[in-house]
Amino acid sequence: MTTARALVVDDIHMSYGDFKAVDGVSFEVAEGEFFGILGPNGAGKTTTMEIAEGLREPDSGSIELLGESPFPRNLALLPRMGVQLQASAFFEKLTAREQLETFGSLYGVRSARIDEMLELVGLADKAGTQEAKLSGGQRQRLSIACALVHDPDIVFLDEPTAALDPQSRRNLWDVLRAIQDRGKTIVYTTHYLDEAEVLCDRVAIMDHGRILALDTPARLVRDLDAATHVILEPTSMPVTEARALPGADNVAVDETSLTIATRRPAPLLAALAERGTLDGLQVRTATLEDVFLQLTGREYRA
Numbered sequence: 001m002t003t004a005r006a007l008v009v010d011d012i013h014m015s016y017g018d019f020k021a022v023d024g025v026s027f028e029v030a031e032g033e034f035f036g037i038l039g040p041n042g043a044g045k046t047t048t049m050e051i052a053e054g055l056r057e058p059d060s061g062s063i064e065l066l067g068e069s070p071f072p073r074n075l076a077l078l079p080r081m082g083v084q085l086q087a088s089a090f091f092e093k094l095t096a097r098e099q100l101e102t103f104g105s106l107y108g109v110r111s112a113r114i115d116e117m118l119e120l121v122g123l124a125d126k127a128g129t130q131e132a133k134l135s136g137g138q139r140q141r142l143s144i145a146c147a148l149v150h151d152p153d154i155v156f157l158d159e160p161t162a163a164l165d166p167q168s169r170r171n172l173w174d175v176l177r178a179i180q181d182r183g184k185t186i187v188y189t190t191h192y193l194d195e196a197e198v199l200c201d202r203v204a205i206m207d208h209g210r211i212l213a214l215d216t217p218a219r220l221v222r223d224l225d226a227a228t229h230v231i232l233e234p235t236s237m238p239v240t241e242a243r244a245l246p247g248a249d250n251v252a253v254d255e256t257s258l259t260i261a262t263r264r265p266a267p268l269l270a271a272l273a274e275r276g277t278l279d280g281l282q283v284r285t286a287t288l289e290d291v292f293l294q295l296t297g298r299e300y301r302a
């Protein structure tokens, strides 16, 4: 069985003057998929998104969005797609509800739908609050509700969790999951690799206008074949004993921890359990940041 494709991006290129912002990017997003475009500042994520949305025409390459080309400007696609841009623009002085009603009226949306959207993004109790008086996280949630108000099939979110405190970010994750649970396709960009690892079905890691890797987060991390680090109290055992444990590849100790690197965590953890050395134990596996480091040879800096 083949999965229906919501978006097909084929070999797109886009330059600003001599600068190649997007340099041969291709990927497909399946219907109902949560797809992340990740990468540091200036990687080309926004340009790629805006091309996929039909807001920018690429120098070359093609896009198929919900089975249609967005170029030249394809108005038939608009009711079926929702777009949240990096910088959200709202109507001055309107309350959260009025903002949604105004966007919704462009598509003939019922008022029950407005209530449903306020509920979905957790703003029901802020319905009567002016947008300027909302917190950063609440404003981001309102802009997501505006992108969804007409019940599109696919939604594009450009860094919806940027500049939010950790708690607001977590709240937004629940909103994003709820959107996917409703069967929507989500294409989103983020700087936060840890977040993408938790939320996305698949991710494309971008740098300098190119996709360096594309897969499920779990497979990207597994393919690294990186060591797992088991971290103990520094005084939990002498280093020589730690080195002799089954599966211990490397041992390092400093004032705060004794760290054992292993590619075979099962026998190592079993040996530690047998010794009764599990108190305060932490296990650190590789992350997408390690994948980025391996792909680019440099530490990830959002």
Ligand SMILES: Nc1ncnc2c1ncn2[C@@H]1O[C@H](COP(=O)(O)OP(=O)(O)OP(=O)(O)O)[C@@H](O)[C@H]1O
Residues within 6 Å of the ligand: 016, 019, 021, 039, 040, 041, 042, 043, 044, 045, 046, 047, 048, 191
């Ligand atoms: N209109 C423009 N004119 C000239 N250069 C541009 C323009 N828009 C973007 N760029 C450049 O193209 C590159 C890619 O920009 P883009 O916004 O797509 O990256 P990004 O990965 O989304 O970055 P960020 O995470 O900072 O938003 C950057 O180096 C940017 O400075």
